[in-house]
Ligand SMILES: CC(C)[C@H](C(=O)O)[C@@H](O)C(=O)O
């Protein structure tokens with residue numbers, strides 16, 4: 001159905017600037033496809049109002065079709081914001097409340113982008129990170145806080161239900177790509193969760209006989225990520241290992257300035273959320289210094305999610321063409337990059 | 346006291362070959378300093394006897410002064426060895442039973458070694474990985490195994506006692522080095538354990554006013570490990586994050602063929618254990634193809650731990666000199682590399 005109702009959360013720092021460019025490009029490639037309602041949420045909003053994500057706002061957002069998010073986060077070590085508060089009560093709350101179980105993070109080394117690797121090869125893979133379980137559930141606690149006898153636990157919660165749905169999603173993606181799936185875990189140490197991941201990957205593998213299955217411990221996966229990242233096609237992994245491997249993947253493909261992500265509920269019973277992987281970078285905020293490419297590519301993921309594959313493809317090609325012409329050391333204003341990509345789509 | 350009684354566990358695959366060279370070099374640099382008792386443990390021993398680490402053997406090893414370990418692990422996916430069995434019941438059992446709470450892993454890019462990074466810079470840091478807590482305690486379990494309703498937990502156990510002793514060790518090392526300590530964790534998500542790590546690092550920092558303290562989330566740490574590894578001096582982190590970051594560190598400094606480690610109990614009430622970070626590499630075992638450098642450097646760590654700093658230094662310099670003369674693509678037999686380094690010390 002159109003128009004698609006977007007909840008736009010520009011957030012903090014460079015968030016508003018890059019989100020503006022993402023919307024600009026969406027508007028060119030798919031005019032009259034979206035309506036946007038802006039929500040003021042994030043560090044600034046919290047510092048002014050004391051609110052993080054009021055229940056009414058969450059429920060209103062739940063009624064939209066999708067969320068476009070810029071970046072969340074105040075100045076580093078701002079004493080006015082308890083550490084982790086916005087991450088847990090805004091970003092992770094949205095992911096958990098809206099059941100964003102497929103956290104999709106593509107990694108591609110665009111021609112013309114400098115990788116920190118000497119011989120990066122052709123990097124083009126996607127990570128399917130589980131988004132609603134594992135060590136991210138906030139389960140755990142501590143006793144005797146602040147004393148030499150303090151004990152703290154962090155509990156990773158894992159369900160066959162939760163694993164099976166992302167594993168199936170990852171296999172389906174691999175089946176449409178180069179037909180290779182790599183499970184990343186630490187099964188030799190985290191044996192309870194690990195053996196369940198193993199079992200379910202092997203079970204679902206029978207439905208996808210053409211997909212070759214590989215396994216790497218997370219530590220070995222980080223090695224291959226710098227020695228042979230071209231080996232990866234689709235990686236499926238848990239919430240924490242996915243967090244780690246996708247930042248490393250962004251680094252080897254030229255930095256988080258280019259990394260897009262989708263927090264998807266493929267069943268579409270709630271709005272999925274699209275966001276650049278980068279943070280709010282308060283040090284360069286409001287100066288038109290931010291690169292909006294990751295936000296623009298997140299917009300392409302949004303389009304693709306709603307079935308506009310051709311429009312998504314046009315944005316990706318426009319981005320690739322823009323990147324290919326970038327000159328090392330150049331600094332175009334945020335809006336100029338958005339304009340240039342919008343002009344190409 | 347000399348002689349120092351070594352328990353030598355050559356283990357599987359290339360383990361015996363590389364251990365032989367480590368002992369060869371130790372014997373040259375510190376003659377008549379060690380006696381060695383060999384213990385047959387590992388995959389082969391398990392397949393022949395069904396034993397992993399009998400209690401009597403553990404108790405005998407406990408009576409030695411130190412352990413030199415080669416590598417543990419059978420052929421990949423050997424159906425005769427349950428996955429994780431040797432890791433948990435041999436390697437981790439030794440670390441936990443002998444209270445190896447300081448898992449020390451130096452990373453240095455030797456001149457002449459090819460890093461996968463285009464501009465690696467001068468890499469020289471040590472990771473102090475906690476070795477007896479965190480997600481490695483085997484705490485957790487599962488219900489409804491093998492069904493679509495399975496639920497599995499993995500519990501990370503963290504104590505102020507356990508954190509404080511490694512944090513203090515790490516600060517002391519930083520104080521003797523470039524005076525920079527980086528805590529790596531994921532405090533914005535793992536808030537219970539994370540805030541205890543934060544608190545204790547800040548408390549111990551007061552005893553080391555000259556050491557500058559930095560903090561990085563594990564995901565950001567992997568980015569810096571490929572974009573600016575020279576920034577690190579001493580990293581202190583938990584058992585799982587330490588496992589991940591040290592493999593990545595080994596990769597950026599030219600591979601796990603050079604990475605040494607010490608599993609230390611600095612209180613010396615139990616034998617500490619020295620082992621190369623690499624595995625048993627069964628595919629090249631017994632062919633004199635393995636690089637014994639990591640095992641030889643682990644021997645240097647052993648010497649250093651027993652106060653023979655000058656001998657340790659001689660081994661390191663001999664290794665550096667040997668590496669500097671290596672020619673890309675050359676393949677010297679394992680024993681020839683050991684001989685060359687032994688001749689230089
Ligand atoms: C901000 C933080 C909670 C978040 C995460 O750990 O998921 C971020 O690192 C990410 O990867 O989106």
Ligand SMILES: CC(C)[C@H](C(=O)O)[C@@H](O)C(=O)O
Nearest residue numbers: 188189219432433436437588
């Ligand atoms: C074999 C495995 C249990 C071990 C670990 O995870 O500690 C290894 O990866 C290491 O780093 O020594």
